[in-house]
Amino acid sequence: VxxxxxxxxxxxxxxxxxxxxxxxxxxxxxxxxxxxxxxxxxxxxxxxxxxxxxxxxxxxxxxxxxxxxxxxxxxxxxxxxxxxxxxxxxxxxxxxxxxxxxxxxxxxxxxxxxxxxxxxxxxxxxxxxxxxxxxxxxxxxxxxxxxxxxxxxxxxxSQIIPEKPAAPEFLLQSFDMSIAESPRTIDWSGGDYTDHFELFIDGELAYRGFNEYYEFAPSEPGTYVFSLVAINPNGTTDATKSLTVVVLDDAGAGFWNVGMSWSYDVDYYPVSSDGTHNVTMTVAGTESMIDAFGNPQDCYLMKVVDEYDSPDRVRYHWIDTDNLLKVRTYSETSQYFVDGTMGWSYTTDGNQETNLFSGTAAFAHFNRTNIIGVPGHPNGYDDTTNTVTIVEGVIIETPSGTYSTTYYKITDQNDNVDSWELWYNDTVRNWVKIVDRLPGSHSESVTYHLNGFSGMPSQPQFVTETSTINTKHYTVEWGPFASATSYDLLRNGEIVYTGESTSFAVENQDDGVYEYQITARLFSGSQVSSEVISIEVDFKIPTPELNLPYAQDLAEDTGLYIEWTQTIDADWYALQHTSPDGLVTEVYNGTDNFFTFDELEEGQNRFRANLGFDGGKYSELSNSSYVNLITPPTDESKDVSFVSLFALVTVIGLAAIVLNQRGENDE
The missing domain is CATH 2.60.40.1120 (Carboxypeptidase-like, regulatory domain)
Structure with missing residues (x-):
């Protein structure tokens, strides 16, 4: 060979x-x-x-x-x-x-x-x-x-400088499609001195020729990576960037995947003191929510970040997976919170239940409850019936570009005001513009203008974020990716899980920094890996609590039973005693969470407990319990005390007589 x-x-x-x-x-x-x-x-x-x-x-x-x-x-x-x-x-x-x-x-x-x-x-x-x-x-x-x-x-x-072909370029760097959208045209542009092209899919030659396009007709879901080469007799030149195409199975594909994000220019009325806000919404997972009508709804959980949010601001939206409208909103700071619950019910002209994207929705019943966690501030309630108008092929301009959309108008039947106007685009997979006029009073409004979006992620996305945690037990979660057949979870470069689940429970993890990466195995046989997240485990051992009163008085030492809470399955528990004269002694160290102490000293005795592990990590000391041992006098000591008192009184009496007689003699 x-x-x-x-x-x-x-x-x-x-x-x-x-x-x-x-x-x-x-x-x-x-x-x-x-x-x-x-x-x-x-x-x-x-x-x-x-x-x-x-x-x-x-x-x-x-x-x-x-x-x-x-x-x-x-x-x-x-x-x-x-x-x-x-x-x-x-x-x-x-x-x-x-x-x-x-x-x-x-x-x-x-x-x-x-x-x-x-x-x-x-x-x-x-x-x-x-x-x-x-x-x-x-x-x-x-x-x-x-x-x-x-x-x-x-x-x-040769005195001639040979001209290699200029680098070709894909017109897109990534997009997603469903099997039903097949075939899809892959376009690119060629440069000077190009004789022909070679297009590769996952490293395999798929096309050789002069055209600047290719009809891609995948037979199964997965992630496909395209590379392109321009060729002439003087050599070859690769495209500077590859193209990634995520092909989704139609069944249960849904609108969104974990990691997808959209950013909007948001204008408020009355006008915000900060002017236009930039708000980014990112899919963090899925959850089931109970809507304002009491019905369970499958929702996308979205993390929402406003550029003007205070550092302690937490904001989430729960979006109905069928209609892409809010079912719940939650916002919290250190001073207040707002928790809103909404419900949407759509019907056809024939009063049949439907959803907004069916194309048959004619009426909408809307209900909203806003709980505002500010003392003295009233909560908000709305309940409206509305008509729905749908118009296809409406062109709308946004900061991110011009889109052909389906336009939805939801009009309040009570006052004929358009409570919502929404423009949906298939490529964006979301609303490119939203006008939300407060239902009921219509006294306020919010307008969202799309200024950017991520598209379908080209690699798996973690739900769990990089963080520092104070527990030995935690769960690593990630979102479903395209039509992956299985996942490998790597921790510090080594596989710790292989399977179809999108979560992995970690137990009894030692302190340290752990890097996680998920690799999705696809139908095509290829693999796609996520970015790396880091979890630092800094376990804070919970402090036990003594099951004794803060202070108590005892007349005798017959053995004091002391017990403390078993907050965690520790390697050892210890009990500490401080004597009346300040001497600190560990009187117990073992695996039990109780001990009987029978060496109380006259005066104030202090007890505290803690727990720990053989590796050297231990908790803070528990709450204190003070035990005062006050021994009552015996009968013998009482007799002695009486005699002593009698003698003292006698002495004082005699002294008084002597002084009195001396005074008389002086006279």
Missing amino acids: NHNWITIESTDQQAEFSVVSDATSETVQYSQLVSLGPYPVGDYYSVNAAFGDGQERDVVIKLRTGSSTEPFINHLSLNPDENCRFGILSDIYDNPIPNAVVTIGSHSVYTDDDGFYLFCGLTIGSQYNISATSGPIELVSLSMVEIDSGIGWFNMT
Whole structure:
């Protein structure tokens, strides 16, 4: 494998032939067909012919792959009255020119990747015209060369700078389609000096020709990567960017996938003090919600970010998967929250239930409840009946471009005001413009103008975000991708899960930083990987709580039963005692969450507990419990106290008598 032979024929039966290279040396005598080798292909070899009359010829050959039998691809004709010509064809920058045609007399050969060419069988003493061309371009002008018996090196340099084709470009970098939309035209533009194109799908040649388009007709869902090459006789030029096409199965494909996003210029009335807002909405997952009518609705969960949001602002929308309208909105800051629930019910002219995109919706019943978490602020309630008007093919201009849309108008039957106007575009897969006039009062309005959208993600998207968490147990989630047959979840480069699920539960994870990536395996056999997310586990061990009162008095030490909450399955629990004189002692360390302490000291005893793991991580100390041991006096001590008191009173009485008598004597 990757080796081949050099074959030689000659009219001189006395000749001897040698092959020399950096790695080999071999000499053989004449035969009707001389074979030397096999040698590695792609290398250069010096071949010497020593003829019977004493003459020698030296030839250089580059060994090629190909037939080792007739016709022999590495074949030399070496005779005493003939010689060879060989060399390198290059440009003025010393770059080799491959695939050029070198002509000597009536014979022509193509240069290889090194620009190397070789002719043999040229009669010594004869003159030949030699030239080099590339298609219609003359690289080396016609000149005369005389063949002699010396070494046959003849390098040529073209003064013409060969023009390679300009890079072709796909008109799009990505798009999604369903099987039902097949075939879909893939368009590109070619540049100067292009003869033809080659289009590849997942590395396999799909088209070769002059057209600047290709009809793509996939037979199954998946993600397909297109690459494009422009070709002329001087070389090839790749397109600077590839094209990714996500093909979805019609069944259950839905409107959106996790990771899709849209951004809007949003204008408020009354006018916001910040003017026009830029708002981005990103699909984070799916959830079931109960709408304002009490009915369960499948919803897309959208994370909403306004450029003017405060750092503590959290904002989510839940969008009905059938009608792409809000079922719930939630916004929260450190000072207030607003929680809105909506319900939509569509019917036909015949009072049959339907949805907005059916094309048959004629009436809409709308209900909204806004809970506003600000003390003293009234909540909001709306309930309206509406007519629905649908117009196809309406052209609308937005900051992101001009779109052909389906226009929906929802008109309040009570006052004939258009509560909503919505323009939907299939490519965007969303509304390109929305006018929302507050139902009921119509005193406020919000207008959304599309200024950008992501399209269908060309790689799997995580629902879980890069974060730091304080628990050992967590779940990594990702969204369904196209029609993936299975997923591989990698943690720090190693597969930890393979299967069809879109989530993976992690338990008892040690502290550290963990990088996750998801790879989707597709019907086509190809794989598509997500971006990497990082989860830092910084486990905060919960603090136990003593099941004792904050303070209590005891008259005797009969054994104090102490228990604390078992907040987590720890490796050990410890109980700490502080004596009345301030000495701190660990009186228990074990696996139980209780202990009986029978060494209370007179005065205030303090108890606290904590827990931890053998690896060295432990909790804060628990709440304190103070136990005052106040020992009551015994009967004997009472008698002693009485005698002492009697003696004291007697002494005081005697002293008083003495002082009184002394006073009388002084008088």
